[in-house]
Amino acid sequence: MAQPRPSSFDDLVAEGDSVPTEGWDFSWFEGRATEARPSWGYARSLADRLAGATAALDVQTGGGEVLDFALGTAAPHRPPLVVATEGWAPNVAEATRRLRPRGVPVVDSADDAPLPFADGAFDLVVSRHPVEPHWDDIARVLAPGGTYFAQHVGPASVFELIEYFLGPLPEASHRHRRPEDERAAAEAAGLEVADLRAERLRMEFHDVGAVVHFLRKVVWMVPGFTVEAYRDRLRELHERIGAVGPFVAHSARHLFDVRKPEPGRGRAS
Template sequence: MGTFEELVAEGEAVPTEGWDFTWFTGRATEQRPSWGYAGLLADRMADATAALDLQTGGGEVLAAVPVAPPVLAATEAWPPNLAIARANLAGFGATVVEAEVTDDLPFPDGAFDLVVSRHPVATRWDEVHRVLRPGGRYLSQQVGSGSVRELTEFMMGPSPAPLHPVAPPPTTTYAGALPIDAVTAAELAGLTVVDVRQEALRMEFHDLAAVVHFLRKVVWIVPGFTVDAYRERLATLHAFMERHGPFVAHSQRYLVEAVRRTPAA
């Protein structure tokens, strides 16, 4: 393990563009949900004729599917990720468009028979319903309430304040929502939820560089994080890991799958 300053510098130097976490290999680990989102995604894509991936990041997860439908589109809000996603998805002939996470989707009604999203910042369930065809399907793995709470509370102190203190519209949920709130919003928007699963997953951070890079990349864990603002807490964490080993936290994940009701239903 390097010195405090060496590890801080290393964690600050790693680019944060894209949604590729391979840099963490050997430095941090996270259990994967038992349902296997990548496998479910591949199965649904193989059966689709027109699919949309919301908040695709750098398109890394979508690019790994073996077979893509004839029509494939994706949205992304962060400009640095757009070029990465377009390059990653070029082999599928996908259209990648810039769209803010809570904006109306720039697609016509009933354009897709499959909409997917992995770890969206926000979910506009009404817009998912609108762009799905009757009988179309939505599949999403979401970040649940209290994810990586141990790291948030170590850095910032315990706080009962919700992640989004302003009440969202009834058909919008944000990362950190409870599964029951997502189901309620989905069904209010006109979708039928057919599957919900939830798991807490062990995470281990083995050095301070991994923590610094993680907090720079996953910005909602410690909002407004900078090394200068949290240098004292980082030094305490570094000393702990030197003496006692990895810092352990738990990510919260849930899977939700929903279908747009047909007119007969």
């Protein structure tokens, strides 16, 4: 028989503070937090792209969950060569454990470091929620005619929750990661944007333990977050959820389908 979930503030916070945070498996949140998914279905679309590639690179793979799913769906038509990078040590270990059985090496590479691969090495580069897209480096490792297919985090994502803890953020923070700015940067790197879609998606946190675990897992949301530092705000949030229901925020996502022109072919107008 399943054990009942804790309901007191102290028990909920203690649980959220103890759950392991490695990888990007969010199954622990089931029944405790929800996030609507983008209409384009990135993981399944990625599987289709992998099925048509010969050499693929997954940048900042996290714990390898999305790539693992996509490769399983794309089999037996997966590319002969698939490589992943990751820069956070706990995720490197998790991704290696998950992807090694699929024959995918995971390269330990810092998020802000140049990609450690030769020019034109891949006809498909993918990424789900990169910290920052380094367009010049993406263009460099793509073969002519190759594709960058990625889902990015958009502007002011989950800011309702962030500003609950940090207070109002500067206007410039709300403009960071705008898809139109990233489009301009991709084009400046010599790439063609074939498709760009953006959506804002409803999120709900049903208990304060889910908030604690989320902020421990997605560490850049509230830098330096600890239960001790924010206990008073967490208690207020617990009482608010009890009085009015789930805490609602909105994530921002956009999908990039970008191509590197082949020699002798000008950029599309």
